[in-house]
Amino acid sequence: MNKNDIITVYGSNPTKMTESLLQAIDFETLLPDKNAFIALKPNLVVAVTADSGATTHPEIVIAIIEHLQTLGYRNIRIVESAWVGDSTKEGFRVNGYHQIRDRYSVPLIDVKDDSYSKKTIGKITMEVSDTILETDFLISLPVLKGHCQTAMTCALKNMKGCISDRSKRLFHTLGLHEPIAALNAARSADLVIVDSLNGDLDFEEGGNPVETNRMFATRDSVLCDSYGASLLGFELRDIPYIGLAQEMGVGSTDLSKANVIQLNEPSDEEPAKPSGRASYLAKHTEPDSACSACYGNLIHALKRLDEVDRLDDIPVAICIGQGYKGVNDPNKVGVGICTRGLGKSLPGCPPKAIDMIAFLKEL
Ligand code: SF4
Structure with a gap:
C-alpha cells in the first residue's frame, strides 16, 4: 500500500469489511518484525456503543487482532483514553473489550493510568503516553464524525486519546487546532482504518448517527482527514488542524494526488x-x-x-x-x-x- 492510497469498502458487516481492507492493503508487508509492539487505538471518547455514532465498532478491533495473531504477532495492545470527565474503563466495558482482552490475551491500556513523556513541538509541550511512544506500529481506528468545536474528527484528532488529561485541558485552552497538529508531528498513526459506518452528524459524543456504511484505510493521517472532510462536505479551511499538520510535515492534503481505490459498489x-x-x-x-x-x-x-x-x-x-x-x-x-x-x-x-x-x- 502506497502512502497516497485511500482504499474504500462499502457494506454493513464491519468484520468482513475490515478483512477486505487488510487483504487489499497487503497488511503483512507494512508490519515490522514479529516481536514488534503493535497498538490499536479505537475511539472510545465516551462510554457508549458504536450504534450511537460516537465509538469504533469493536468488530473492527477483533478482525485486526485475529489477522495479526494469525500472522504470528503477539505483542498487541489496545490503547485509549476517554475525554476528560469520562471513564475509559467504562468505555471498554460497554463495548465488550473485557471479553476481547480475555479471549485474545490482548491488554487494555487506559492512557489515564499510563506514564507520560513530555514532547515539545514548536511552542507546545504535551504529555504523551509512554505506551504509545514505545509502540512500533500504531493502528488508529477513528470514527469519521462531526465535532462541535473542530467541525470534524477523524485520524488526526483520534490521537488526542494518547495524551494525559492535563494535556487535553491544555489543548482546549490553546484552541485545539495547533496542538492536534503538533501531537501528530510528535507521533502519528502508521496505518489508519476509518470507521465511517454511521458516524455522528455533528457531535463527537454521538446520538445522531448517519449511516454511510463505509470504511477506508490510508497510511497518511493528513490525507485521511482531507478525504474525510470532503466526504462530510467540509473545505480544508473549515478544519485548520489538517493544513497545520501538513505544514508540520505529518502528511499531505493533496487529494488530487491521492489514489482512491474502491473495493466494491455501495449498491x-x-x-x-x-x-x-x-x-x-x-x-x-x-x-x-x-x-x-x-x-x-x-x-x-x-x-x-x-x-x-x-x-x-x-x-x-x-x-x-x-x-x-x-x-x-x-x-x-x-x-x-x-x-x-x-x-x-x-x-x-x-x-x-x-x-x-x-x-x-x-x-
Ligand atoms: S449513485 Fe446509485 S448506486 Fe451509486 S451510491 Fe448512489 S444510489 Fe447507490
Missing part, C-alpha cells in the same frame, strides 16, 4: 433509512432505494448548507437512489449516477458531499 447494500434528528434535513430529499453511502453524503451536504442558511434556497427535493435508474423526468433534480436521466443530475457513485454542495448551490 451491494441495503437501502438507507432516514432517521434521527437528521430527519429535518431529509425533508429536502426524495429517496428511492438510495445506498447508505450516497444518502449519508447528501445528509452531510444538506447539513453544511443549513449551517450557512442556504438550505431553504434549494428549490426542489433532491432525488437519490437506485429507484431512479431509467427514470427520465426533465423537472426533477438528482444526485448520483442513478439519477442521470433527470433534468439535472450530479454524477458519481456515490458523489462526495463536497461535490453535492457545489451542485446544490447552483440550482
Whole structure:
C-alpha cells in the first residue's frame, strides 16, 4: 500500500469489511518484525456503543487482532483514553473489550493510568503516553464524525486519546487546532482504518448517527482527514488542524494526488433509512432505494448548507437512489449516477458531499 492510497469498502458487516481492507492493503508487508509492539487505538471518547455514532465498532478491533495473531504477532495492545470527565474503563466495558482482552490475551491500556513523556513541538509541550511512544506500529481506528468545536474528527484528532488529561485541558485552552497538529508531528498513526459506518452528524459524543456504511484505510493521517472532510462536505479551511499538520510535515492534503481505490459498489447494500434528528434535513430529499453511502453524503451536504442558511434556497427535493435508474423526468433534480436521466443530475457513485454542495448551490 502506497502512502497516497485511500482504499474504500462499502457494506454493513464491519468484520468482513475490515478483512477486505487488510487483504487489499497487503497488511503483512507494512508490519515490522514479529516481536514488534503493535497498538490499536479505537475511539472510545465516551462510554457508549458504536450504534450511537460516537465509538469504533469493536468488530473492527477483533478482525485486526485475529489477522495479526494469525500472522504470528503477539505483542498487541489496545490503547485509549476517554475525554476528560469520562471513564475509559467504562468505555471498554460497554463495548465488550473485557471479553476481547480475555479471549485474545490482548491488554487494555487506559492512557489515564499510563506514564507520560513530555514532547515539545514548536511552542507546545504535551504529555504523551509512554505506551504509545514505545509502540512500533500504531493502528488508529477513528470514527469519521462531526465535532462541535473542530467541525470534524477523524485520524488526526483520534490521537488526542494518547495524551494525559492535563494535556487535553491544555489543548482546549490553546484552541485545539495547533496542538492536534503538533501531537501528530510528535507521533502519528502508521496505518489508519476509518470507521465511517454511521458516524455522528455533528457531535463527537454521538446520538445522531448517519449511516454511510463505509470504511477506508490510508497510511497518511493528513490525507485521511482531507478525504474525510470532503466526504462530510467540509473545505480544508473549515478544519485548520489538517493544513497545520501538513505544514508540520505529518502528511499531505493533496487529494488530487491521492489514489482512491474502491473495493466494491455501495449498491451491494441495503437501502438507507432516514432517521434521527437528521430527519429535518431529509425533508429536502426524495429517496428511492438510495445506498447508505450516497444518502449519508447528501445528509452531510444538506447539513453544511443549513449551517450557512442556504438550505431553504434549494428549490426542489433532491432525488437519490437506485429507484431512479431509467427514470427520465426533465423537472426533477438528482444526485448520483442513478439519477442521470433527470433534468439535472450530479454524477458519481456515490458523489462526495463536497461535490453535492457545489451542485446544490447552483440550482
Ligand atoms: S449513485 Fe446509485 S448506486 Fe451509486 S451510491 Fe448512489 S444510489 Fe447507490
